Amino acid sequence: MREFYRRWILGKPWLAVLPVLLVTGYLAVAQLPHFRLAAGSSTLVLEGDDSYRVYEDTRSWFTDDDYVLVAVQPPGAWTPDGVAMVAQLTTEIAALDGIERVLSPATVPLFLSRADGRIEVAVLTDEAVDLDKAREELTTSEVYVRNVISDDGSKFNLLAYLRDPPQNAALPRDAEENVDARRAFERSVVRDVRRVLAAYRERGATIHASGLPTISVDMVDYIEHDIVWFGGAVALFLLGALFVFFRRPRFVILPLATCLITVVTVMGLMVLLRVETTVVTSNVSSLLFIIGMAHSIHIVVAYREVRGAHPDQPYRDALATTVGRVWRPCLYTALTTAAGFLSLLFADVAPVRQFAWTMAAGTMFAFGVSLVFLPAALSLLPPTVEKPLAETSRRSILSHLAGIATQRRPAVYAVALLAAAGAGWGMSRLRVDTSFIDYFVPSTEVHQGIKWVDQVGGTMTLEVIFEGGEGAYWLKAENFAAIAALHDWFDAQPEVGKTMSLASVERYGRRIATAVMPFAKNMPPQALFFFFAQQARAQGRPEAVAEATSMVLSRERDDAGKLIPRRTRVQARIKETTVDLRREAFLARLRAFLDADPALADRKPIVTGMFQLFTRMLETVVGSQVRSFGLVFIGCAIMLIILMRHLGAGLLMMVPNLLPIALVLGTMGATGITLDIMTITIASVSLGIAVDSAIHYVTRFRHEVRRSGDFASAAARAHRSIGRAILYTALTVIAGFLVLTMSRFTPTIYFGALVGVAMVTGLLANLILLPALLLTFRPFRREAGTEDEASADWPALIALGLPLSGAGRPGVQRDADTLRRHVVRAAAELRSAPHAAGAERRRDALQALVLAARLHFPAVTRGWEEGVSDVAALLARERTGRVVKLTRIAVRRLAEYL
Secondary structure, eight states: OOOHHHIIIIISSSHHHHHHHHHHIEEEEEIGGGGGBSSGGGGGGGGGGGHHHHHHHHHHOOOOOEEEEEEEOTTTTTTHHHHHHHHHHHHHHHHHHEEEEEOOTTTSSSSSSSOOOOOOBBBBTOOOOOOHHHHHHHHOOOBTTTTOOOSSSEEEEEEEEEOOOOOOOOSSTTTTHHHHHHHHHHHHHHHHHHHHHHHHHHHTTTTEEEEEHHHHHHHHHHHHHHIIIIIIHHHHHHHHHHHHHHHHHHHHHHHHHHHHHHHHHHHHHHHHHOBBTTTTGGHHHHHHHHHHHHHHHHHHHHHHHHHHOTTTHHHHHHHHHHHHHHHHHHHHHHHHHHHHHHHGOOOHHHHHHHHHHHHHHHHHHHHHHHHHHHHHHTTTTTOOOOOOOOOHHHHHHHHHHHHHHHOOOHHHHHHHHHHHHHHHHHHHHHHHHHHGGBBBOOHHHHHHHHHHTTTTTTTTTEEEEEEEESSSSGGSSSHHHHHHHHHHHHHHTTTEEEEHHHHHHHHHHHHHHHHEEEEEEEEOOHHHHHHHHHHHTTTTTTTHHHHHHTTTTTOOOOOTBBBBEEEEEEEEOOOOOOOTTOOOHHHHHHHHHHHHHHHHHHOOEEESSHHHHHHHHHHHHHHHHHHHHHHHHHHHHHHHHHTTHHHHHHHHHHHHHHHHHHHHHHHHHHHOOOOOOOTHEEEEHHHHHHHHHHHHHHHHHEEEEHOOOOOOHHHHHHTTTTHHHHHHHHHHHHHHHHGGGGGSBHHHHHHHHHHHHHHHHHHHIIIHHHHHHHHHHHHTTTGGTTTOTEEEEEEEHHHTOOOOOTSSTTTTHHHEEEEEEEHHHHHHHHSOOOOOTTTHHHHHHHHHHHHHHHHHHHGGHHHHHHHHHHHHHHHHHHHOOOHHHHHHHHHHHHHHOO
8 A cells, every 4th residue: 555655646746636626716716606604493493303394384284484584673653753664664574575464553444543432443553543542552552562672662663575486386395496486586585675765764763673584694605605705715814824934935834724625525525426515514614724734834844854854865755654644543533523413313304413513524534634635735735845844932831742642741641630520510609591583693683683682572483383173162161261371371482572373362252342342352352353343344355364363373275265274372382681691491382281271271372483493403402412412422532542552551541632622611601601502512523523533642652652662751852743733733623713803793703712612622632631641651562662663763762872982072973973874774674574584584683883983983882782782771771672672682782893
């Protein structure tokens, strides 16, 4: 495999570079322009959830949720000018293309507001209407208050219902063409409504829009804005960070190009395979940038280290050595990161499952591109001259961290325990709830709209539907009383802004009827509805009762087209601005109330609505992640044990990986950030980040232990080598993701900030806590000093024999430099010797060293013998192994020659 790589990737780099560029270019030009972001109810529900199908059915039974809520407070609200402004606003919105009808205080029928006291139907703009009476009627009407007007009457509410969007009837509803048409239609309507609102805002009105269409449109717009603008900003920040670290254009441009190839290819394939980008999967590009950048930085750091240590090595051999050094730990990190993402498959929400598959596949693709494209592209450029590994200001920081890990282990453990305790306290405050208003920063129009509309009557709908079968369930007195009791229960809940049911219609109708006929006060509800139906027919408006009950009675018709409602509902609008909104607890209280009343429970009521669907999704997603995370953690531990082929090392590596996850979740709990469909993915990301750095560090630490046999020096050398790559990766990613905190979309802000917490914690845990654990438990003590023929310590072992006594004599330094060149040459011969047949070649190489010593350094033979004795004594204290035995033989023979 290594020979294939040298021959076809490094030997013929264009064969690797050109196809990658062509495929990426095709996807960028042919597929990325079709990129689309999905938002709406279908992306926020459980996959295959029966309650979602019921919810979809209810849209045909009753009026649906596709309406824009407009809350307005005109200057001089209850003056003729203020009322005229509301009426004009209603007319302009109703005239918009895409609006079917508008429910407005300016158009709803009023019965008790005429100035002459007569009980007749009127509207707010009629000259005969007394505005004071109209205000009283609207604010005391069980139908109108908190529906089209606020409790105090200062704010008016308009419900602009959207008509059916243009669809291709020959295609399925979920076909791409129809989905795109619906989204374009929704966006057009929302923008037209906001354009109208802007004109009234200039006239002094306080006015905002809300509702599911506006939330969906704004969510898509903000995410698309972030992907485009913040994607470019992150790339610029990463470019600057790479230039600070590496100072050479090739080490800045090529890693960025490698990451862009990964992102463009994966996003292009998502478009090609029609994988929708949702609120959840919108972070795919950012995460793939992280993963690809980590691989690239490790490759660049390893290449510079190899070139600095072996400047005479052929260029492509140096690249091959680089890849040989990093491919295994990079593969391990890719596998464990993919496993972390695959843990999200336990969720039943389609976007989360898509995110899991996409990130797992993208992670492995990023590994492949980094190991193929970047070295091949480097081989097309002339070789660079690199300095040998030495201390710099940045590496001094790493040496200081190594000193803390080796010399202050009790303090390290104490700080880690305190951090874990703080994280535990924060996690105890973690909540599995969220509100849509929390998705947007306070300065955004959608946030202000939700907040303003909630003061009028709430945003998110929750429904309890009763099926009447062949007869009308609500016509029985006990059943109607049960519906009224449910209505009153909703009204008593602080989370509910407005409740609509037959009870609200009946109560408002009774007040009107009582004003005409005092005996109507005690009329049964069924008789009251019959009375209004008779009056409506008498006045030539037989549809009036159907219009009044359209929101609470279903719209089924028989074969003759006659309206025969068989279902009724109690609909509540939930205030998203409720302090400490607990969705699951609210639904539990509702179910308990329904079960306690036989008149309700016997009818098997259907609880549905976007509030219920969203809560069910949150409960299932977070619950499945909490239940499965332990299994995933155990799975990652087993994988690390298998990959490292060492039980103790695998278990130790998992200890520091717990800390970043715990601190991220603890930070969320302490700061009030709730677990939801987006923030739940941060735990998997944190696990992948921490494991990646741990694998790279332990792999290098093990190599250094095998070379020197000294654990403390192995930690110091690992910090100076792989520690740089870990540090560069962490600082680069942190710098890039801090840009995301400037977004207007709160989940993006949380993602950037919490990934930063994970990176900082993972950096410290893997450069301080992990080395301290390795030094305490010494998992590789049986391997100490047993490095095989690939060891780079042969020159160091032989250099121990260089006498210190000759350092001050003339010519000694020149002869010592000559000898060192022979040492390096002999060491290269020793490294190239196959393990099975290396003894004879090692002996020959040492004989060549003896001859070189006698020729160039005859005056210090005695010192050489003393050095050989020191080497033999050092080796005698180590555990025996094949390579150590060969080394002892070689050293004894060297002593004989001397």
